[in-house]
Amino acid sequence: MRWKIFFLVTFLNPWIWRIFDRSLVVFALLVVSTFTLYLTFRCNDCRYKKYISIVVLLFLGTFQYRITYVKSLVNLSNDDIRVRDMRLKEYPPVKFTLVNKPVWIPLAHWFEGRPESISFFRILYNLSEAVDPNLYFFANHPRERVGTQEFEKFPYLLFPFFALGYFLIIEKSKQLLVTSFIIPVFFLSLIGHDSKIGPFLLFPFFAVASTVGLERLDKSAGKLSKIKKRTVCILFLSLYLLVFVQILIYASH
Amino acid sequence: MPVTKVKGSKNIELIILGVVFLAAIFLYTYKLDKIPSGLYIDEALPGYNAYSLLQTAKDEYGKFFPIVLRFYGSYNPPLFTYLTIPFIWLLGLNIFAVRFASCLFGLFVAFPVYFLCRSFKVKNSKKLSIIAVLVLVISPWSFFYSRIGYEVSLGLMLFSLGVLFFFLGLKKNSYLVLAILFFSLSTYAAYTERFLVPIFLIASLSVFRKFFFKNNVRNYIYKLLTIAFILEIPHLTILFKPAFFPKSDLFFGALAYQANELDAVFPHWLSLSLSFAREFLSQYLSYFSPRNLFFLPDSDMQRSIPELSVFYFWMIVPYFVGLYALWKDRKSNWSKLVMILLLTAPIPAAMTKDPFSTHRALPLLFPMVLTIALGISKFGEIFSKKVFIPVFTLLIFMSLLLLWRSYFVFLPKEKAKYWGYGTKELAKVIESTPNEHFVIDQARIKPIYIQLAFFLKYSPDKFQEISQEMNPGILENYYNNPEFNSHYQFANLETRNVDWKEDIYKKQILVGDSLTFSETQAKEHSLSKSFEIKDPLDEIVFVGYKTNPDAKCESDPLNIHCRK
Structure with a gap:
């Protein structure tokens, strides 16, 4: 049953087929990395596989970097410059007196003008996009980004299982969370994910976490009688397919 | 532990709390009538109606102390306007008087937050309660809605008092009377609470059913229901009138459009159900999204602080840690309570079409503060005091600097027209x-x-x-x-x-x-x-x-x- 769930989550979502459509290599790498990540989670003594999963994620990271339109962290557009100049004028003069001499603090420049602060706020913006669950389960609905073509990734029915899987992964392997979620999120914060296939570097983690969450449902259903278990299974699958078709329709518009 | 040590730590706790509260009073009232610049219609309405009620005992239309105030068709719950009357009487009809009422209610939320954390059975509830109060008072969400003359801060205060007494009532039944009283009053204070209170109570009754179905408590419930019924009589008299539900048009405007897209494949009832599910769940999830909570301001131009979300960006880490801590301790009563609050608070707001409405989802501030504070206190357990206190102080200082930049520098100029x-x-x-x-x-x-x-x-x-x-x-x-x-x-x-x-x-x-x-x-x-x-x-x-x-x-x- 485990593998059935794994295949259901990994292949019955619009994101993987969009990636398949755009880049066969990334598709293949994603399948392999999701598979190894899942094996790593399942295996109790798997130092060797752990290294494989890290190597595959490194490869994925390279592809993410190559495919993404990486925006400069410090360059400003004309509109950014207009806003910056307007805001520089909004600050009041900030000073304090030291031995009868005024010491001016250029807070306006520190906040608005320095390249370090500009890049810091850009990184925060990228981070905000990478960690938004609505991006992965609702094509960023209800707060779609201006000028970005949003697309459906995972069926929203998976979200509760993803959340459950997320906690179960932390409980079992914090290292896996760091390598497959936290590090990729930091990487995406630096480069953004402006590409036609989105932040696919996080695909393996989302797929594995959702699988782990769904397995818990399967485990809970295991206590039921055979008929009840089958009914739950059929109900879930029907609902999953309905939602899958629904988001495919939205994706096609 | 020696008695003097306990006394000493209690004194330190009181001193810290006192300093935090005094600083908060200063911060919350500083330039209260100047920032936000201007007076928004939703502030002027309770202000002028309070003035009218003070002078004539009637609202702007000449209605004697109405159950809900018509205003310009919004039919707002009346309690905030009624409680603004003494402030107008004392301070006169001006912007400060209207906002000061809301400000006091917003600051008062610190008390239920503090006492609730103290009643939690966690490793260091003292530290947790101080952190929670700090997180609350510096959070832009609380800060913003306390400084404007809206009824929502009163709603939050009464609701959180209700939650506090509800939790205490799980140990001592008599507190449940106070819980019902505050819950009921909160439904007269803000629109969201009118829907949230029954949802929260139903969820709590089902989670704590073992407690509530004990024989001695079951009898008590009948008494509580009677009290609730009496307190809700004014609402019941207008239950079937349009004034009780005037904002029905806010519910899912985009639903029909989404359903139309699916009509080619599914029967209409199924299209509508699927569209509802997606719309509701997406709205609901957006209230837990770190993007909305820590990075982006409210999408409503009038209800947002430039370049600042409802919490500070660094709080994303304690948020996740806090969620995990709740999950790990999920069998304890305090964790169950916070989880119920977290899961129910966004429901009324998620039923409306606006994405991440900070105004309607204000009750979510309460469990969010508890979650983030829990996450921060976990760091306090991991790191030594020498590391934790300076880092935490630095983060608070940085947060205040960001608040100053966004609220006191940008907002008065950039949001004046709104x-x-x-x-x-x-x-x-x-x-x-x-x-x-x-x-x-x-x-x-x-x-x-x-x-x-x-x-x-x-x-x-x-x-x-x-x-x-x-x-x-x-x-x-x-x-x-x-x-x-x-x-x-x-x-x-x-x-x-x-x-x-x-x-x-x-x-x-x-x-x-x-x-x-x-x-x-x-x-x-x-x-x-x-x-x-x-x-x-x-x-x-x-x-x-x-x-x-x-x-x-x-x-x-x-x-x-x-x-x-």
Whole structure:
């Protein structure tokens, strides 16, 4: 049953087929990395596989970097410059007196003008996009980004299982969370994910976490009688397919 | 532990709390009447109605202490307006008085937060409660809604008091009476609580069913239900009137469009159900999204602080740690309570079409603060005091700096036009020229009548007469939501749409915003600019043009108004 769930989550979502459509290599790498990540989670003594999963994620990271339109962290557009100049004028003069001499603090420049602060706020913006669950389960609905073509990734029915899987992964392997979620999120914060296939570097983690969450449902259903278990299974699958078709329709518009 | 040590730590705790609270009072009241710049209509309505109730015991329409206040068709819960009356009485009818009431209620939320954390059975509840109070008072969410004259901070305060006594009631039943009292009062304070309280109670009853179905408690529940019934009688009297549910149009505007897309594949009922599921779940999830909680401001321009979300960006880490801590301790009562709060608080807001409405989801602030504080206190357990205290202090300092930048530097200038900036100045212009008649165009401007009545301190008696004249039968149909009429005529002003066929032939001053009048229009109709009111960014918010009927008639002598 485990593998059935794994295949259901990994292949019955619009994101993987969009990636398949755009880049066969990334598709293949994603399948392999999701598979190894899942094996790593399942295996109790798997130092060797752990290294494989890290190597595959490194490869994925390279592809993410190559495919993404990486925006400069410090360059400003004309509109950014207009806003910056307007805001520089909004600050009041900030000073304090030291031995009868005024010491001016250029807070306006520190906040608005320095390249370090500009890049810091850009990184925060990228981070905000990478960690938004609505991006992965609702094509960023209800707060779609201006000028970005949003697309459906995972069926929203998976979200509760993803959340459950997320906690179960932390409980079992914090290292896996760091390598497959936290590090990729930091990487995406630096480069953004402006590409036609989105932040696919996080695909393996989302797929594995959702699988782990769904397995818990399967485990809970295991206590039921055979008929009840089958009914739950059929109900879930029907609902999953309905939602899958629904988001495919939205994706096609 | 020696007695002196316990006393000493208690003193330190009290000193820290005292300092935090005093600093918060200063921060929350500093330039309260100046920032946000202007007075928004939703602040002027409770303000003027409180003034009217103080003077005449009737609201702007002449209704004696209504169960819900009609305002301009929004039918707001009345408690905030009623509680603003003493502030208006003490401080007069001004912006500070209206906002100060809300400010006190917002600050008071710190007490239920503190005492609830103290009652949690966690490793260091003292530290947790201090951290929670700190997180609450510095959070932009609490800060923003406490500093504006809205009813939501009162709703949050009463709701959180209800939650506190509910939790204490799980140990000592008599507290449940207080819980019911505060829950019930909160439904008279804010719109969200009217829906949230029953949802929260149903969820809590099902989670704590073992406790509530004990024999001695079960009997107690009947008493509580009776109390709740008595307290809700005023609501029950209008339950089936439109005034009880006036915002039904807010529910899922986009649903029909989404369902239409699916109609080609599914039967309509299924399309509608699937669309509802997606819409509701996406809205619901957005209230837990770190993007909305820690990075982006509210999408409503008027209800957002520039470049600041409802919490600070660094709080994302303790948020996740706190969620995990809740999950790990999920069998304990305190964890169950926080989880119920987290899961139920966004439900009413998620039923509406606005994405991440910080205004409607304000009750979520309460469990979020607890979660983040829990996450921070976990770091306190991991790291030594020498590391934790300086880092935490630095983060608080940085947060305050960000708050200063966004709230005290950007907001007064960038958001002035959204906050009704200029109405006070307009009222001054109107008051200083009593011989002129002003027509304020309502085609592009939100209803302005109440802000003008507020700033002109117009006599409530006369205003009620005018309201009844403009809305015939309003008192008989008060709760039936008759259509709002924005046409008001009082003092030397009139609020309505400019009638270009007639108004230019009368001697008066036409007032609009920057787009109401063009240069060519002014030239064509012989209008001369009388005044201009600009916001802090130097953009025009109001412009007044004086008509010149004689000159206009010279160019158009055959016009019916000229022949007269």
